[in-house]
Amino acid sequence: MHALLELADVTADVLARIKARAPRVHCITNTVAQAYTANVLLAAGAVPSMTISPEEIAAFAGGADALLVNLGTFDAERRAAIDLALGAVGQGGQGPKPWVLDPVFIERSPARAELARALLGRGPTVVRLNAREFAALADEEAGGDAVARLAAARKVVVALTGEVDRVSDGARAAKIANGDAMMGLVTGMGCAGSALVAAALTVENDAFIAAIAALVALGVAGEVAAEGASAPGRFASWIIDALYNLDRATLRARTRVS
Amino acid sequence: MHALLELADVTADVLARIKARAPRVHCITNTVAQAYTANVLLAAGAVPSMTISPEEIAAFAGGADALLVNLGTFDAERRAAIDLALGAVGQGGQGPKPWVLDPVFIERSPARAELARALLGRGPTVVRLNAREFAALADEEAGGDAVARLAAARKVVVALTGEVDRVSDGARAAKIANGDAMMGLVTGMGCAGSALVAAALTVENDAFIAAIAALVALGVAGEVAAEGASAPGRFASWIIDALYNLDRATLRARTRVS
Amino acid sequence: MHALLELADVTADVLARIKARAPRVHCITNTVAQAYTANVLLAAGAVPSMTISPEEIAAFAGGADALLVNLGTFDAERRAAIDLALGAVGQGGQGPKPWVLDPVFIERSPARAELARALLGRGPTVVRLNAREFAALADEEAGGDAVARLAAARKVVVALTGEVDRVSDGARAAKIANGDAMMGLVTGMGCAGSALVAAALTVENDAFIAAIAALVALGVAGEVAAEGASAPGRFASWIIDALYNLDRATLRARTRVS
Numbered sequence: 142m143h144a145l146l147e148l149a150d151v152t153a154d155v156l157a158r159i160k161a162r163a164p165r166v167h168c169i170t171n172t173v174a175q176a177y178t179a180n181v182l183l184a185a186g187a188v189p190s191m192t193i194s195p196e197e198i199a200a201f202a203g204g205a206d207a208l209l210v211n212l213g214t215f216d217a218e219r220r221a222a223i224d225l226a227l228g229a230v231g232q233g234g235q236g237p238k239p240w241v242l243d244p245v246f247i248e249r250s251p252a253r254a255e256l257a258r259a260l261l262g263r264g265p266t267v268v269r270l271n272a273r274e275f276a277a278l279a280d281e282e283a284g285g286d287a288v289a290r291l292a293a294a295r296k297v298v299v300a301l302t303g304e305v306d307r308v309s310d311g312a313r314a315a316k317i318a319n320g321d322a323m324m325g326l327v328t329g330m331g332c333a334g335s336a337l338v339a340a341a342l343t344v345e346n347d348a349f350i351a352a353i354a355a356l357v358a359l360g361v362a363g364e365v366a367a368e369g370a371s372a373p374g375r376f377a378s379w380i381i382d383a384l385y386n387l388d389r390a391t392l393r394a395r396t397r398v399s
Numbered sequence: 400m401h402a403l404l405e406l407a408d409v410t411a412d413v414l415a416r417i418k419a420r421a422p423r424v425h426c427i428t429n430t431v432a433q434a435y436t437a438n439v440l441l442a443a444g445a446v447p448s449m450t451i452s453p454e455e456i457a458a459f460a461g462g463a464d465a466l467l468v469n470l471g472t473f474d475a476e477r478r479a480a481i482d483l484a485l486g487a488v489g490q491g492g493q494g495p496k497p498w499v500l501d502p503v504f505i506e507r508s509p510a511r512a513e514l515a516r517a518l519l520g521r522g523p524t525v526v527r528l529n530a531r532e533f534a535a536l537a538d539e540e541a542g543g544d545a546v547a548r549l550a551a552a553r554k555v556v557v558a559l560t561g562e563v564d565r566v567s568d569g570a571r572a573a574k575i576a577n578g579d580a581m582m583g584l585v586t587g588m589g590c591a592g593s594a595l596v597a598a599a600l601t602v603e604n605d606a607f608i609a610a611i612a613a614l615v616a617l618g619v620a621g622e623v624a625a626e627g628a629s630a631p632g633r634f635a636s637w638i639i640d641a642l643y644n645l646d647r648a649t650l651r652a653r654t655r656v657s
Numbered sequence: 658m659h660a661l662l663e664l665a666d667v668t669a670d671v672l673a674r675i676k677a678r679a680p681r682v683h684c685i686t687n688t689v690a691q692a693y694t695a696n697v698l699l700a701a702g703a704v705p706s707m708t709i710s711p712e713e714i715a716a717f718a719g720g721a722d723a724l725l726v727n728l729g730t731f732d733a734e735r736r737a738a739i740d741l742a743l744g745a746v747g748q749g750g751q752g753p754k755p756w757v758l759d760p761v762f763i764e765r766s767p768a769r770a771e772l773a774r775a776l777l778g779r780g781p782t783v784v785r786l787n788a789r790e791f792a793a794l795a796d797e798e799a800g801g802d803a804v805a806r807l808a809a810a811r812k813v814v815v816a817l818t819g820e821v822d823r824v825s826d827g828a829r830a831a832k833i834a835n836g837d838a839m840m841g842l843v844t845g846m847g848c849a850g851s852a853l854v855a856a857a858l859t860v861e862n863d864a865f866i867a868a869i870a871a872l873v874a875l876g877v878a879g880e881v882a883a884e885g886a887s888a889p890g891r892f893a894s895w896i897i898d899a900l901y902n903l904d905r906a907t908l909r910a911r912t913r914v915s
Contacts, residue, residue: 374639
């Protein structure tokens with residue numbers, strides 16, 4: 142694996158490759174987060190699409206380079222769309238296209254948690270979630286060992302985000318100390334982070350590294366934004382701009398992965 | 400009741416309690432307003448959720464501290480979601496949880512106006528609306544006496560927003576002169592105000608006072624924002640920031656309730 | 658027709674008439690673009706509405722001054738809504754109310770392209786699209802002659818947007834060199850442009866001129882915004898503000914139509 146010390150450069154490389162290749166990321170996501178997620182992807186250089194229509198989602202997902210499956214605004218139409226999209230990307234990650242599972246708010250709804258567990262069995266490349274969602278999915282509290290256990294048991298890269306992000310593929314583990322508390326005050330930020338992981342997966346085959354790169358990029362962008370915008374309204378725009386302008390020198394100065 | 404002179408402090412107290420308690424506010428609202436509403440609630444310290452899926456809305460509404468029922472993007476699924484959510488919060492306000500009715504655009508659609516009248520019969524804690532919506536709901540033109548009449552007749556706190564906001568519970572009445580015309584040029588601002596009323600109801604049992612506090616807070620935030628942002632694009636972010644930073648001194652200097 | 662040299666003044670006049678008349682524009686558009694589209698219309702002085710509920714869309718579209726039909730987030734409900742709305746505005750433009758077709762992403766989905774072709778047969782006043790969408794709709798590559806051919810063949814004003822916008826009604830043709838690359842990094846910008854065309858059609862009977870005026874206004878606003886905001890997060894707000902503040906002198910200095 143890459144030494145953790147090199148991760149600033151790895152992140153810069155991943156961002157450069159996204160800008161160069163303009164990968165298509167199809168997002169099945171909630172209506173609350175759609176516009177913000179699309180704008181984060183555009184700022185990073187990816188091309189978002191968002192339809193969930195059963196008549197055309199297979200065409201969109203099949204033509205995309207990666208897929209995001211976010212469970213926010215869970216409903217029957219959404220579940221059908223997920224099925225069709227996973228079919229189109231290669232039956233749950235067994236095919237060539239990566240996909241990210243974001244089990245939003247599963248701690249609030251048993252029906253949603255059940256769907257998340259079923260989807261975890263279909264082989265997402267990465268699952269990104271917060272501590273409450275982790276506890277609902279893994280039946281144990283979040284923490285470094287628990288993250289590695291879930292990753293090993295389900296053969297998935299787990300990306301747990303919070304004050305410190307934890308990423309593990311079961312064999313390897315990383316802690317990311319980047320980010321800013323303001324990120325929790327912008328709706329859709331977690332969803333947008335998951336979409337950025339999906340974009341990173343299109344240019345970096347090592348999913349553990351891709352997840353770290355995406356979370357480092359968003360976290361460092363958050364830190365840069367917070368220096369100019371100290372309240373969440375303007376911060377929401379500034380972090381997009383910081384991501385758009387993120388350069389290697391800034392990443393080298395700020396990346397904190399251990 | 401609180402003397403109107405004290406309302407700046409009451410508003411500051413309500414905002415402080417929202418930040419301390421981080422109440423959950425479940426919002427059944429239109430897709431146009433969802434993200435902005437969520438960001439306003441987050442800036443105030445509340446925790447928004449937005450699902451309308453019939454399979455899980457009872458879990459979300461039942462676990463929330465208050466409910467917002469907004470009729471924008473009216474459809475069969477939305478009506479079913481409202482029924483389930485009102486059941487979960489205690490059958491229309493008879494139970495312990497407050498809920499706010501926002502009858503968006505009912506002057507444009509007879510079907511929507513009919514639903515709003517039916518929902519008014521189910522006992523919302525507060526109904527927040529503009530003058531055109533008021534006229535469609537009350538069958539008379541908006542005005543101070545009309546507001547008090549509707550409030551008394553339907554045993555509900557009526558919060559009519561406009562250049563001057565009017566709040567009444569039938570026995571008491573207040574006029575709020577805070578706000579800025581720019582607020583009318585940001586989509587979802589009224590909806591977000593209704594959500595803020597719902598958040599205030601979780602920490603202030605007197606619904607008349609809670610409604611005033613929420614509208615004062617948003618109106619003063621709008622005035623502060625307008626001083627820095629004189630056009631609606633940036634104003635939309637600045638008012639969120641002003642709400643996030645709103646302090647007692649600013650409220651004391653600016654609150655205009657009579 | 659207006660001489661192209663006069664188009665700065667024509668654009669200023671169109672914007673002034675929109676502000677004076679506050680036309681209602683009903684938008685059938687995708688959930689990704691709804692809020693941004695509404696805010697652009699509000700900044701221009703128009704009054705947006707967005708419902709697609711079959712029970713009330715005829716009331717909304719029938720009461721509106723213009724209609725936008727955007728195919729993003731294509732689904733059965735959306736198709737039914739389009740049918741009802743076109744009925745309400747006068748069966749596809751034959752009646753008094755103008756409507757704009759925006760065939761978003763039809764190059765990605767055969768079902769969506771088929772619907773776009775069917776809708777083109779129902780007589781939109783203007784079709785606004787990008788080069789990939791044009792190729793999917795016209796079965797030939799986009800270009801000045803191709804735009805004029807499609808316009809003549811389908812008796813519609815075609816507004817092709819890109820680095821240079823091309824507008825034709827079959828007999829007349831214009832190239833608009835205004836705009837900024839940053840506009841492509843804000844989700845919903847094209848959709849909002851289509852909505853602005855719809856607003857312009859409510860105050861300018863010559864649809865060729867109305868389409869030019871709307872695209873010039875948005876393009877010049879983009880240029881002004883890009884001078885203050887060099888990254889897409891802030892740019893998204895600044896272009897709204899630039900449109901809100903757009904004056905005749907700025908239009909005269911910047912309009913580039915040939």
